[in-house]
Amino acid sequence: MNAPLQHPVLQRLARWLRLGANHVLVLMMATMFVSFILQIGFRYVSNKPLAWTDELCVLMWIWGILWGASFVMRNRDDIRFDVLTGHVPRPVKRVLAVLVSTAVVVILLVSLPATWSFITFMKVEDSAALGIRMDMFFSIYIAFVLAMVVRHAHIGLQALQNRLVDDDASTGQAGEEA
Amino acid sequence: MNFFSPFALTVYLIIGLSLMGLPIGLSMLASSIMYLFITGQDMGIAAEQLLQGLNNSYTLLAIPLFILAAEIMNMGSLTDRLLGFCNAVVGRFRGGLGHVNILSSLIFSGMSGSAIADAAGVGRMVINMMTRDGRYTPAYAAAVTAASAVIGPIIPPSIPLVLYGLISDASIGYLFMAGIVPGLLLGAVLMGMNAYLAKVRNFPIEPPVPLRQLPGITLKALPALMMPVVLLGGIYSGVMTPTEAAAVAALYALLVSAAVYRSVTFAGAYNALLSSGRSMASIGILISGALVFNFVVTRENIPMTVSQLLTAMDLSALSFLLMVNITLLVLGALLEGGTILLVIVPILIPTAKLLGIDMVHFGMVVTVNLMIGLITPPYGLLLFIMGNITGESIKRIVQETLPFITVMIGALLFITYVPDAVLWLPRLLGYQG
Numbered sequence: 161m162n163a164p165l166q167h168p169v170l171q172r173l174a175r176w177l178r179l180g181a182n183h184v185l186v187l188m189m190a191t192m193f194v195s196f197i198l199q200i201g202f203r204y205v206s207n208k209p210l211a212w213t214d215e216l217c218v219l220m221w222i223w224g225i226l227w228g229a230s231f232v233m234r235n236r237d238d239i240r241f242d243v244l245t246g247h248v249p250r251p252v253k254r255v256l257a258v259l260v261s262t263a264v265v266v267i268l269l270v271s272l273p274a275t276w277s278f279i280t281f282m283k284v285e286d287s288a289a290l291g292i293r294m295d296m297f298f299s300i301y302i303a304f305v306l307a308m309v310v311r312h313a314h315i316g317l318q319a320l321q322n323r324l325v326d327d328d329a330s331t332g333q334a335g336e337e338a
Numbered sequence: 339m340n341f342f343s344p345f346a347l348t349v350y351l352i353i354g355l356s357l358m359g360l361p362i363g364l365s366m367l368a369s370s371i372m373y374l375f376i377t378g379q380d381m382g383i384a385a386e387q388l389l390q391g392l393n394n395s396y397t398l399l400a401i402p403l404f405i406l407a408a409e410i411m412n413m414g415s416l417t418d419r420l421l422g423f424c425n426a427v428v429g430r431f432r433g434g435l436g437h438v439n440i441l442s443s444l445i446f447s448g449m450s451g452s453a454i455a456d457a458a459g460v461g462r463m464v465i466n467m468m469t470r471d472g473r474y475t476p477a478y479a480a481a482v483t484a485a486s487a488v489i490g491p492i493i494p495p496s497i498p499l500v501l502y503g504l505i506s507d508a509s510i511g512y513l514f515m516a517g518i519v520p521g522l523l524l525g526a527v528l529m530g531m532n533a534y535l536a537k538v539r540n541f542p543i544e545p546p547v548p549l550r551q552l553p554g555i556t557l558k559a560l561p562a563l564m565m566p567v568v569l570l571g572g573i574y575s576g577v578m579t580p581t582e583a584a585a586v587a588a589l590y591a592l593l594v595s596a597a598v599y600r601s602v603t604f605a606g607a608y609n610a611l612l613s614s615g616r617s618m619a620s621i622g623i624l625i626s627g628a629l630v631f632n633f634v635v636t637r638e639n640i641p642m643t644v645s646q647l648l649t650a651m652d653l654s655a656l657s658f659l660l661m662v663n664i665t666l667l668v669l670g671a672l673l674e675g676g677t678i679l680l681v682i683v684p685i686l687i688p689t690a691k692l693l694g695i696d697m698v699h700f701g702m703v704v705t706v707n708l709m710i711g712l713i714t715p716p717y718g719l720l721l722f723i724m725g726n727i728t729g730e731s732i733k734r735i736v737q738e739t740l741p742f743i744t745v746m747i748g749a750l751l752f753i754t755y756v757p758d759a760v761l762w763l764p765r766l767l768g769y770q771g
Contacts, residue, residue, distance in 0.1 A: 185615040186608055192399070193406060193611075196585035204577065214396070221399055221618075222392045225626065228619025232612075245359040256358045263355065267368045271381040278382030298389045308364065 181231035185224060192220040211289040219290075219297065226300045230307035254319045261316030268309050275305060345638045348373040352631070362677050366627030370634050384630050391629035396581065397510060398625065400500050402618035403584035409610035410591040411446075415601045416562040417460050420445055421467070423559035430546035433536025435474065436482050437529055439464040443486035444525045445563065447493040461487055462727050469728070473542050480724035481738035485528055485746065487720055488709040493521030495569060495584060497621075498679055498705050505684045508697040510580040511573050512771075515764040516698050520706055520753045527745040535741065561594045574767060621676060628680035635685065645689040655693040659754050662686060663707060667747075670711015674719060678708055696771045698764060699757040706750050713739055 199213035245253060279302060282294035315325055340346060348369045355365035367384065374381045392398075411417060421442055428437035439461075446460050461483040468479035491498045494514030503510040535541070547555070556563075569587050572578040578586060596602040635641070648658065669678050683704055690700045712720045715736045725732045753760055761771060 182612055185619075186611040189402065189406065189611040189615045189618070192402065193585060193588060196399075196403065196582065197589055200578065200582050200586065217399055218393060218396060221402070221622075222389065224402070224615055225392065225619050225622030228615050229623045233616060233619050245357075260355060260358045260360045263351075264360065264364065264368055267371050267375075270375065271371045271384060274381035275385040278380075278385045298385075301385055301389055 178231075181227070185228050185232050188220045188224040188227065192217050192224065195220075215287055215289040219287075219292070222297075223300050226304040230304045250324070253324055254322065257319035257324060258316050261312040261319070264312040265309050265316070268305050272305060276302065344373055344377050345634065345640070347376070348631075348634060361623065362674065363623035363625070363627035366631040366681075370627075370630040373634050383633065387630045387633045388626045392622070392626065395504060395625075397500060397504060397579075400495070400510075400581040400584040401497050401621060402614055403581070403588050404495050404497060404500075405617045406610065406614040407584065407588040407591050409614045410588060410595060410607075411562075412460075413595065413602070413606040413610050415599045416591065416595060417446075417463060419559040419599070420562050421460065421463060422555055423563070425544075426547040426552050426555045429544050431533070431536075432543050433532050433541040434544045435464070435468045436478075436532035436536065436541070439468065439479075439482045440486040440489075440525055440528050440532065443483075443489050444493065444521070445566070447490035447521065461724075465728060475734075475738075476728040476730040477734040477738045480728045480730055480735045481742060482528075482532060484713045484718070484720040484724045484735070484739055485742035486525070488712055488746065489521050489524050489528075491709055492517045492524060492702075492706055494518070494573075495580065495587070496705070498675060498708060499701065500580065501625075501676065501679050502683070502701045502705060505680065506687055506697050506701060508701055509769075512698050512764040512767075512769045513701050514570070514573065514580065515767055515769070516702050516760050517705070518763055519759055520702055520749070523749050523752070523759075524706070524746060527749050528742060531741055531745050561598045565590055565594075624674075624676050625680065628677070631681060632684060635681075641685050641688045644685050645692060648689045649692060653693070655695050656755065658689065658693055659695065659703060662690075662703065663750065663754055666704065666707040667711060667714065670708050670718075671714040672717050673711075675708040675711060678711075679704070696757060696761060698769065698771055699760050702760045703750075703754050706753055710743065710746050710750060713743060715739075 195213040195216045199210055199217075202213075203209045245256060248256070279295050279298050282298055285294040286292065287294060287297055318324070351369040351372060352365050355368060356362045360368075367388070371381055371384045374383055421438065424438045424441045424445065425434075428434060428441050431437055442460050442464060465476070465479045465483055468474040468482075469476050490496075494517050496514065496517060499513045499517060500510055502508065503513055565587065568590055569583050572586060573580055573583045592602065592607075653661070666678065666682075669682060687697075687700070691697070712718050715721060715732075721732055721735055721739065724730070724735055728735075761769065765771070
């Protein structure tokens, strides 16, 4: 989905950002796994249940999903229905890509103020065990919405210039192996 | 029914956006936001439903952990050893590698909980074994792999059953228990079909592994074979919740790979975590979209409307189940299983309850149904994955899969109309249903 970045510095930056995003997701998964093990260990071995592990796991679950969807997953990783779009001529594909991206960008942007006010409203609550303010707990959703707006605006603009998401599916793969 | 009501428009938009290639979870999210907009409700409700929904779905944490367990297993040499074991046991018969394929899926399904993970992990290896030296056509190897991967989520642990537990409030422990008999039944009918085809088409007989080597091979595979025992034992003895059992399964796989088989590297662990994180994000976005859309469905009172509509038709429990079978088979051939489970099944549950259908039994019927949908043309997801792995055309794979689909539908009808076969084992462990 990336535009061909000409400048080598930009290319390197994009690679670092992507690797960094991967590292963060791996850390989240590891945290979730380790806190689960700690939780079971403490409950059954030392008979002293930990309160914060449950909450940390749920935090990693929410952040992992939204972080992963925003910054790690490529479009082709998604669960989508591509039987139809796989078989239409290229000009039709381009039109569809523009329509879909416009719809996503418009809908998400229109809902952004209401979303913002829900998240900021949550600052009145703290999480039970860790005492994290709930607006912080949920703030990743704002990042997710913005990432989706940027991604789909990008897909739409690319389609206008006759570049489609599926075009660089193979190069994307190679880039990740590296 | 009004075809231009806000709800109808929402449904059209979901279908439209996903047909045009937008990921299904995102389609549901965007369309539900549009529903809130045109009905003049606060659009922040979408964020609220999504975040509070994820925040309260503690049991769903089993999903990333089961995926992680499977990834760790595929990383280590556990898979090799299990295949060696299966080969020693059933490889000696005509069409033996087909049997090895099915048996290994049965054993693996006791660990991974995802048909896709099974097909992509152990499935890929068995396909290589089967097609080496041209003994089996790639299409046949792909068909057996796809058909047997279906068993994965039916035998516990199972991601679809965790999702079903969430939407139906049925106990995940009993659901897992209920999956064992149907899973073994499906394994048996597949092996029967493979044996029949082997005879008709004169498939090769492999040189049998000498029986005196069997104890050694079993011993080598034993730590891996013990995994389902550890997992299910932990759940049924009441020591662990299914979610915790998932974490223990991942830990067990890691320990066995590291200590016994010495096959863990830093890069391997990193990749296992990364790819389970990706799978979690992918299914998590689907769940997120469904959470928001289910708010819309509930607000519109759809489950009750459907329930009234169906009771007005004076359906018996049996004809309702038959209708569910057919609807889910058709939908399963078009839509991805998780979507159906999270969106369509909640609409059917009130009616099923009203007709006195046991929720654990219904869960089994629905899951087996949806899993068969994974290999039903035209949109069986596993068919595409197999096409991808073998490079064989989907059409050829579909042709080879049809006999297997036929016997599996037979098994599905049995599971549907003989609830006692499903509920026997859970009842033995104290299920009151």
